Amino acid sequence: MMERKQTRPVRVGNLVIGGGAPIVVQSMTNTDTRAVAATLGQIEALAAAGCELIRVAVPDQEAAAKLKEIVRYSKLPVVADIHFDYRLALAAIDAGVAKIRLNPGNIGGADRVRTVVRAAKANGVALRIGANAGSLHRDYLTRYKGDVIQAMLASVEDQLALVTADGFDQIVVSLKSSDVVETIEVNKAFAKRWDFPLHLGITEAGIRWRGTIKSAVGLGILLQQGIGDTIRVSLTGDPRHEVTAAYEILKALHLREHGPVVVACPTCGRCQIGLEELVEGVEELVQDLPYPLHLAVMGCVVNGPGEAARADLGIAGGKEAGLIFRNGEILRKEKQPRLLPAFAEELARLIREKYGVNLKFNQADFRLEELEEEEGGKS
Ligand code: SF4
Numbered sequence: 120m121m122e123r124k125q126t127r128p129v130r131v132g133n134l135v136i137g138g139g140a141p142i143v144v145q146s147m148t149n150t151d152t153r154a155v156a157a158t159l160g161q162i163e164a165l166a167a168a169g170c171e172l173i174r175v176a177v178p179d180q181e182a183a184a185k186l187k188e189i190v191r192y193s194k195l196p197v198v199a200d201i202h203f204d205y206r207l208a209l210a211a212i213d214a215g216v217a218k219i220r221l222n223p224g225n226i227g228g229a230d231r232v233r234t235v236v237r238a239a240k241a242n243g244v245a246l247r248i249g250a251n252a253g254s255l256h257r258d259y260l261t262r263y264k265g266d267v268i269q270a271m272l273a274s275v276e277d278q279l280a281l282v283t284a285d286g287f288d289q290i291v292v293s294l295k296s297s298d299v300v301e302t303i304e305v306n307k308a309f310a311k312r313w314d315f316p317l318h319l320g321i322t323e324a325g326i327r328w329r330g331t332i333k334s335a336v337g338l339g340i341l342l343q344q345g346i347g348d349t350i351r352v353s354l355t356g357d358p359r360h361e362v363t364a365a366y367e368i369l370k371a372l373h374l375r376e377h378g379p380v381v382v383a384c385p386t387c388g389r390c391q392i393g394l395e396e397l398v399e400g401v402e403e404l405v406q407d408l409p410y411p412l413h414l415a416v417m418g419c420v421v422n423g424p425g426e427a428a429r430a431d432l433g434i435a436g437g438k439e440a441g442l443i444f445r446n447g448e449i450l451r452k453e454k455q456p457r458l459l460p461a462f463a464e465e466l467a468r469l470i471r472e473k474y475g476v477n478l479k480f481n482q483a484d485f486r487l488e489e490l491e492e493e494e495g496g497k498s
Contacts, residue, residue, distance in 0.1 A: 121372075123345040126316040129289045131245045132196025132217035134172060136291055136349045137316025142342070142374055143349035144365045145172035145318075146358045147200070152182040152189070159192050161358070166194040168362040169377055172349065174198040174220065183207050186214035198247065205231040212238045218291070220247040223281040224256065224274065232281045240287050248282060249293030250274040251322055252301055267296070268305045275309065291349065293318040299337040306341050316348035323353065330354040331364045335371075342372050376411040383416040384426065390418030392436030392455075400459045401434070403485060404466070410474055414466075424449060432469055434462050445469065463487060 128138025136143050146165050150157040152175045162173050173195040177183050183199075190197050198218040199211035205226040208219050212235075219239060223232045239246055250271040259270035271294050282290060292315045294305040302321055310317065321337045324330030334352040341347050352364040369375035383398040384390075398416045405414065415433035417423025420442050423435030428447035435442045440454045443465050453461040463480035467487055470476050477490035 121343060121345050124310055124314075126314050126348055127288060129245050129291055129316055130243065131172060131198070131291075134196055134217075136245075136318075140348070142347060142369060143171050144169060144362055144369070144375075145174065145198070145349055145351045146170045146361045146365075147174040147176070147351065147353075149358060152176055152178075153185055155185050155188050158185075158189055162189075162193050162195055165358060165362060168359045169366055170195060170358075170362045172196050172198060172217075174200050174351075177201045177207050177211055180207065180210065183210035183214065186211055186216060190215040203227075205235050208235045209238055212242050212244050215242075216244060218245040218247055220249075223248055223278045229281060229284075233285065236282050236285060236287045239289070240285075243289075245289040245291060246282060246287075247291045247293060247318060248275065248278045249295065249318070250278075250305075252296035252298065252305075253322065267301055268308060271296075271305050272308055272312075279313075279315070288315075291316050291318050293320065295320050295322040297321065297323040299333050302337045303340050306346055307344070310346045317346060318349045318351070319347040320351040320353055326355050327360055331360075334364060335368050338368055339372065342368070342374060378408055379405045379410060379412040379414050381405065381414045381416065382427065382430070384418045384423065386418040389421060390436060391438045392418065392441060394418045394436055397434060397436060397441075397459065400485075401462065404459070404463055404487065408470075408487065410470055412466075412469070412473075431473075432462070432466055434458060 126137035129136045134143055148158050148161045150161050152158055165173060175197060177199045196217035198220055199216040200220045201207040201211055203225045208221055211219055252267050252271060255270055255274055259274050263269040275292055294309055296302045299321060306317055319338050319341055321333045324333045338350055350365050352361045354361050366377040370377060370380055381402055386394050401416050412431045415427030415430035417427050417433060417435045420435045420437045424444040424447055427433045433444050441458045442452050443450045443462055450465060460480060460482060467478040467480055470478055478487040479490045481488050
C-alpha cells in the first residue's frame with residue numbers, strides 16, 4: 120500500500136478533502152445552472168453513479184439566484200464555480216454552497232479577496248484556488264521565461280498569499296494542464312512545498328476514450344506517488360462517465376472500492392464464443408451492484424479458469440457453451456443462451472453467502488433485485 124502524502128483536512132459539506140480522508144470523486148454538471156430541475160436531475164444521476172461532490176458553473180447573478188434551491192435539494196455538497204466576479208462568490212456563500220472555486224488574482228484586488236475569505240470563514244465554506252496552464256496570466260510566463268511549471272507555482276503561491284492573509288486555511292488547490300507530463304510535474308513540485316490538499320485533473324482531456332486514458336496516466340502516476348486528495352476526470356459528454364472512470368482509476372490503485380471489478384481476456388485463436396457480448400452482458404448485470412467482487416470473463420475453457428483463478432466468479436467460454444467457475448473451481452457447465460442467466464444465479468448465490476443479501480435474477484430487466492421485501496410477505 121502506497122503512503123499518501125499528509126495534507127491538511129478541508130471540510131466541504133459532509134465531506135473531508137485531505138487529511139488522509141478517502142479520495143473524493145467529483146464531477147461537474149453540464150446543464151444550464153439556471154435550469155434548476157435539469158441541474159438537480161443531473162446531480163441525482165451523478166450521485167447514483169457514485170459522485171460525491173458536484174460543481175456547478177455560476178456565470179451570472181441569474182445562475183447565482185438559483186443556487187439556494189439547488190443546494191437545498193442537491194444530494195451532494197455543491198461547489199460554485201464563479202470565475203471572476205466576487206459578488207457571485209458572496210451570493211453563492213449566501214446560498215449555502217460548500218465550496219467556491221475562484222481565482223483570487225482575478226477578482227479585483229486584495230480587499231475583495233478579503234471580503235470573500237471572511238464570508239467563507241464565517242459560513243464554513245471552503246475555497247478552491249488554482250492555476251490552469253492554458254489561462255495563466257502572461258506576466259507569470261514572462262517572469263519565468265516560459266517555464267510553465269514555475270509560472271503556475273508562482274501564480275498559485277500568490278493566490279495562497281492572498282487567501283491565507285487572515286489565517287484562513289480551508290483551501291484546496293488545483294494545478295491543471297491539458298498536458299499530462301506538465302500536470303504531473305507541477306503537482307509534484309507543489310506537493311513538495313505545501314500541505315494543502317490537491318484537486319487532480321487533466322483539463323480539456325477530450326472525448327471519452329482519449330480523456331480517460333490521459334486522466335488514467337496523469338492522475339494514476341500522481342496518486343501512485345501518494346499525491347492527490349480529490350479527483351475529477353474531465354470528459355466531453357455525459358458526466359456520469361467521469362465518475363465511472365474516476366472509480367476505475369482509484370480501484371486500479373487499490374485506493375477506493377466501488378462495486379465489482381470485471382476483467383476479461385483479450386481473446387485469441389482459442390476463443391469460440393462471442394466474448395465481447397458476454398462481457399457486455401456481465402457489465403450490464405453488475406453496473407449497479409455495490410459489492411467489491413472480482414469477476415472474470417474468459418474466452419476459453421482451456422486457460423480461462425486458470426488464468427482467472429483469483430476471480431471470485433468467472434465464465435470461461437467454450438463452443439456454444441461455457442463453464443462457470445468460482446475461485447478457480449468449476450461450478451457448472453451451461454449451454455448458450457443459458458450461460459449469462461446461470462452466471463447471474465451463481466452471482467446471486469455468492470452475494471448471499473458473502474454479504475448476506477438475497478438477490479434474485481430478473482431476466483426481463485436483466486437485473487439482480489433484492490428479495491427481502493417480497494419475502495417479508497408484503498403481498
Ligand atoms: S483465456 Fe483462452 S481465449 Fe482468452 S486469451 Fe487466454 S487462451 Fe486465449
